[in-house]
Amino acid sequence: MRITLNGETEDVEAGVSIAEIVAGLVEDVSATAVALNGEVVPRSTWALAHPAEGDDVEVVTAAPGG
Amino acid sequence: MADATTGKNDELVLAGRNLSSRLVLGTGGVPSLDIMEAAIRASRTEVVTVALRRVEVSAPGSIVDVVRRTGVTILPNTAGCYTGREAVRTAHLARDAFGTDWVKLEVIADDRTLLPEPVELLGAAEVLCGEDFAVLAYTNDDPVLSKRLEEVGCAAVMPLGAPIGTGLGIRNPHNIELIVEAAGVPVVLDAGIGTASDAALAMELGCDAVLLASAVTRAHDPVLMASAMRHAVEAGRLACLAGRIPKRRHAQASSPFEGKPDLR
Numbered sequence: 559m560r561i562t563l564n565g566e567t568e569d570v571e572a573g574v575s576i577a578e579i580v581a582g583l584v585e586d587v588s589a590t591a592v593a594l595n596g597e598v599v600p601r602s603t604w605a606l607a608h609p610a611e612g613d614d615v616e617v618v619t620a621a622p623g624g
Numbered sequence: 625m626a627d628a629t630t631g632k633n634d635e636l637v638l639a640g641r642n643l644s645s646r647l648v649l650g651t652g653g654v655p656s657l658d659i660m661e662a663a664i665r666a667s668r669t670e671v672v673t674v675a676l677r678r679v680e681v682s683a684p685g686s687i688v689d690v691v692r693r694t695g696v697t698i699l700p701n702t703a704g705c706y707t708g709r710e711a712v713r714t715a716h717l718a719r720d721a722f723g724t725d726w727v728k729l730e731v732i733a734d735d736r737t738l739l740p741e742p743v744e745l746l747g748a749a750e751v752l753c754g755e756d757f758a759v760l761a762y763t764n765d766d767p768v769l770s771k772r773l774e775e776v777g778c779a780a781v782m783p784l785g786a787p788i789g790t791g792l793g794i795r796n797p798h799n800i801e802l803i804v805e806a807a808g809v810p811v812v813l814d815a816g817i818g819t820a821s822d823a824a825l826a827m828e829l830g831c832d833a834v835l836l837a838s839a840v841t842r843a844h845d846p847v848l849m850a851s852a853m854r855h856a857v858e859a860g861r862l863a864c865l866a867g868r869i870p871k872r873r874h875a876q877a878s879s880p881f882e883g884k885p886d887l888r
Contacts, residue, residue: 564678564679565678583679583681584679584681588688589686589688589721589722590679590721591676591717591718591720591721592717592720593713593717596713597713597716598713598716598717598719598720600720601720616678616717617678617679618676618677618678618679618717618721619676619677619679619686619688619721620674620675620676620677620686620687620688620691620698620700620721620722621674621675621676621677621686621687622651622652622653622654622657622660622674622675622687622841623650623651623652623674623675623677623701623703623704624650624651624652624673624674624675624701624703624728624730624837
């Protein structure tokens with residue numbers, strides 16, 4: 559299944575959860591947030607949220623700026 | 625910051641939080657995280673603003689670690705957002721990432737001027753205030769817009785002194801004074817500060833605090849400039865409280881003529 563993850567096309571297993579995607583990107587998830595097709599996926603629901611084919615997933619954290 | 629002479633407590637209450645420093649530090653443009661940490665400590669700031677960006681898989685260290693080590697309050701911002709919708713979504717992500725309702729709301733019109741887009745800004749402010757965010761709104765030096773932002777519930781208004789990163793200082797001190805006079809919420813001078821005297825002027829004009837980034841992070845010696853800004857903000861605040869003398873067209877002797885010996 560193909561999704562867009564932080565702007566890059568990625569092949570992921572069908573049924574993968576947001577929690578699994580985040581864990582594959584960062585060790586410390588404490589200051590991380592996720593948007594699925596532009597809308598925030600609350601941290602408490604990461605394990606229950608599953609992107610579908612073609613979905614856009616953004617995983618963000620703090621960066622110097624502003 | 626306490627008045628050195630009277631010991632009077634002069635804390636700033638920003639979005640329900642008592643702060644003894646009236647300097648808020650941005651983190652954009654910093655050469656390294658080590659320098660940022662040293663600058664934060666030298667500035668004695670208690671609030672630091674950060675942007676939200678995609679995670680970098682192999683990034684060594686993070687600004688989050690610096691925030692934690694220094695114990696400052698994190699103020700997420702919506703830097704780089706061009707629409708209200710994008711800014712609102714960014715605020716939602718920030719709240720989930722950092723567990724804070726604070727947001728520095730920034731909606732810019734274009735990347736040449738980086739000036740706030742007033743219509744999108746006001747709309748986003750209204751949405752976020754309705755969702756119980758503590759919105760600190762980065763705005764033009766426009767007394768009317770500043771008042772509107774306050775009316776929709778912003779916790780602070782943050783007018784620019786000059787466009788972001790220009791270091792041009794406070795281009796319209798009169799407007800800043802008008803904003804301060806009318807404001808029922810804290811006014812934070814945000815953007816345009818170039819050097820310490822600009823920060824002092826902001827405070828002398830009656831601003832409650834100053835937010836700056838580039839003036840420190842892009843200075844030749846960021847840590848030294850952070851210290852300079854700390855002192856400038858304190859000096860400006862004390863001068864504001866002390867009340868400056870009126871400007872006069874003609875000289876006024878400070879020494880009395882009475883009792884002057886006749887030596888002619």
